Amino acid sequence: MRILVTGATGQVGRHVVAQLVEAGCSVVALTRRADADLPAPVEVVRGDLLAPASVPFDGVSRMFLFPEPRTAREVVARAVEAGVSRIVTLSSGAVTGGFDTDFQLPVEQAVEASGVAWTHLRPGDFASNTLRLWGPMIRSSRVVRFAQPAAPSLAIHEADIAAVGVAALLSDGHAGRWYDLTGPALITRREQVAAIGEALGEEVRFEEVDAAEAREILRAQGGWAAANADFLLGFADYSAGGPSFEDVDWSAALTPLPTVEEVLGRPPRTFAQWARDNVAAFR
Template sequence: MTILVTGATGHVGRHVVSQLAARGERVRAMSRNPATAGVPAGVEVVGGDLLDVPSVTRALAGAHRLYLFPEPRTAVEVVAAAVRAGVRRIVTLSSGAVTGGLDTDFQLPVEQAVEASGCEWTHLRPGEFASNTLRLWGPSIRAERVVRHHQPDWRGLPTHEADIAAVGVEALLGEGHHGRAYDLTGPHRLSAREQARLIGEALGEPIRVETVTAEQSRRILRAQGGWAAENADFLTGFESYSPSDVPEFTAEEWDRMLEPLPTVERVLGRPAHTFARWATDHAKDFR
């Protein structure tokens, strides 16, 4: 059985690849830059881009199962190509924002295309990625050992990307996951201040936290470029998540939505990894 992993070099996808390979599965990793994919020995690497449907069609040849990174612009065509290739099970990387009704135009169309395909399907709906701290704070921690944040005491549920991948691998290989949308969170609510402290402990050096205005925070993120710049307006409250027809939530409703969920432990039979574990795993990335 061949499993095609799209987004194979992403924060979650690379763990999906390595965990499948560790279990002895035949893995095909699709990357826009196969020469620099850096996959484990024995993993087949193919070139492909979800915006280039013919390239995905070639990558799908002979595949039986598919881990699908979200790309709504070509989701219908990519899923149709998967069905033609003989894929019968698809696991999608989605978002908890779909569950909350906050996402109607990005992950949701991908989920809908998969559900309409006739394949067995499972959706992974993580909330806050712990790896976002690396993309947002990595430059300032590496340069100054400081985190600048406009809401340092707001508490989220950072989730280790290895846990997201492990649930996806279980859905790709195991039984009883068809038709499930798994909302995934980390095990503890932590503020930015607490996360910075745990990163500092992993580094063996204190991380200073500075409170800045939302506008200052937006300028900092825009100056970093890449993912941080692309999401600066949303992350600092200057832009809503989705169009104006999404639900409005009170502070109490938001608080209830940010309770840790037991999904990771229920699916995997072990507790979800803590943020302290994540910080230790990524300490070298902050040096």
């Protein structure tokens, strides 16, 4: 079975690739990175979902699809024409919550309209967001300066998202379903910082600042943190036309879901496990 993984070096895609290789699958990995470090014997193809003609479908029967709404219909149409019969889409819990109207949702709609068997993965907060937000602070000073230390998260390990996706790619019974995915338990931002410190074997302090100051810190940091600062700190809604965060009942969104265990037969990994798995990135 030949499977195409798009976004193959991303937070989830790299785990999908590794798990498919472990399962003995033939994997084609699409990436924009010339220095992609992926396990042998993966066939690495440089390309971009924004250039659909660069997406390799030769001999591919199933696909893991990273969300790119601008070209989703064209990419999916090429996949169907090439004989792809099953697509697993990396989406977001924001679709279930009604927040997403213009990013993951259009990709889901393109896949559903194609006529192939589909499964959508809708994870909530990625555990790796803590690395992208706080990594530079922890590496430089062992102090996280951020807002709302008691804010809770159901952060999920990206390897668990990937494992559900791999199950949907390789086994039957998942077609036409969407999976809302969470970690096993609520954990506050302060507790996340403490778990990272425990993994490091050093104290990492949480220094509370207000949302406006936290936004300026992230903007100065640059990259993903700067690009997402307004959304993450409540200064902007998820999607234009979606509901305001202030109008949402968050109780349902803060309830751990059994989905990972139902699909995989085991509980999801904890945030502490994620911190141990990724401790080198904080050194």
